[in-house]
Amino acid sequence: MRHPSARALARPLALAVAATVIPLMSAAPASADSVVVGGFPVEVSESPWTVALTSRDRFGGTRAGQFCGGVAVGRTTVLTAAHCLGAEALGGPPEQVRDLKVVAGRGDLLSGEGREIAVRDIWVNPGHDDVANTGDFAVLTLGEALPPGSAIAMAPAGDPAYEPGTAAVVYGWGDTSGAGDYPTTLHAARVRVLSDSVCEQAYPGGEVGQYRPDTMLCAGEEHGGRDACQGDSGGPLVAGGKLIGLVSWGGECGRPGSPGVYTRLSAVLRTLGWDGGADAAS
Template identity: 50%
Template sequence: MTRTRRTHTRWWSAAGTLAAAALATVAITTPAGAGTAADEPAAAPISTRIVGGEYASTSEYPWVVYLTDSAGNQFCGGTIAAANKVITAAHCVTGGAPPEITVVSGRDDKNSDEGTETAVRDVWVHPDFQNASSGADVAVLTLDRDVTATPLPIATAGDLPEYRPGGATTVLGWGTTTEGGSPSSTLRQAHPPITSDQDCSRAYGGQYDPRGQVCAGLPGGGEDSCQGDSGGPLVAGDKLIGIVSWGNGCARPGQPGVYTRLGAYHDEVQAQLR
């Protein structure tokens, strides 16, 4: 059973408060496995941050951000794609998403008060989205004011070299560093290579759709995103080519992470960035 890489929290609306229970955070790992389909029950252990990765900084990657709920709990990642726009995964902002979302930019350590906190005033979810494993796992957040960070360009349908098997990538997030571990307090990065469609289909069968998804991971595992990294960026060629979406566990051999193939949704997403 697959899992999304979003960190799940539970709200008690009767009390009107958010109770902290982080059940699954997305993270970046060094093996090739990822999380499960959005909000499905999971048999696999869950992880909280990038696995097999290393420390990263928003000074090098100024466009990477994380999302928090009204209590300040980080639950997903995202990418600044325009002055007041952030791209994330649709499963981060649907089906139990917090009613209030804040985007945190320029903050390497979640325990610090560096950077900027910006409220979200509007959410666009791709109209074809049903759940993470079925594709179209992309959303665009409109912020209530501009941020100063330089946006990251998004891939187009013609950017085929960035999706070639074996190509180098960078995935970033504040999620778990091991399956079943705890979320990272600091931003981390990993570099899982692009997996061929054939290998990803062998791993996930009919759940994997190469038209709107792409996989990344090492055959033997060890580098991957994980719970808490959902919505975060997969980057190649200085472009946003993917969004952390789902997978089977984290950094497992033969189980690469599955990402939204952003080039397939370029036109719809670009229309939201204007």
């Protein structure tokens, strides 16, 4: 689950519109047991709040048009990454994407299960800086309500779920190897929340990108092997049964010293004035 080509230069993890229908350029392979990278297939019933953003018009029907992930935090409210809705990812403003939908309750993108729900309203964080990757979140309002129990609670500032070493899980339909291998089924990877010092050392600034602990957190394994990758942007990072991050950016998928960087949910809550409870955003 992460970037398209070698993540030597840190950049967002959405599929680019230029990659429509055809595979992305391959990257240096990650660990041999890679799946989401270093993960495993998972039933969507285990994480009903994990959703896919799709547009067949922009990305073709090979994987039902999936290009990013998202997470339901209310029955009509989905969080995703701001860069998923940028011109680089979509080829133009999101308002010009005629068939932008959220697919919920569907683990296999090619199956008929679950629902495809039109997006009624889009709010992209005006504080998002696509160069620094700060403020990387957006809010989608759905045209129809999801079933009860579809939303996940969000961890507020000070929640122990943010503590370094905490076990977490990241979900998505992105690259499972770092080499352009895109599944049609939902995968998950077990990672750990890493300390700010580890993340700052990995991303000190310059071309690699700068880690900013007030709005970001990072997770993975210090020795590499499990990670998010290209196509996972906007998807959930969950710890202690609560949402703590949204897949945002990073270096090479699953590589030592190149952990995944996530939008910190406590910063999202602060910006939006939400309290973090399940369905609090409804």
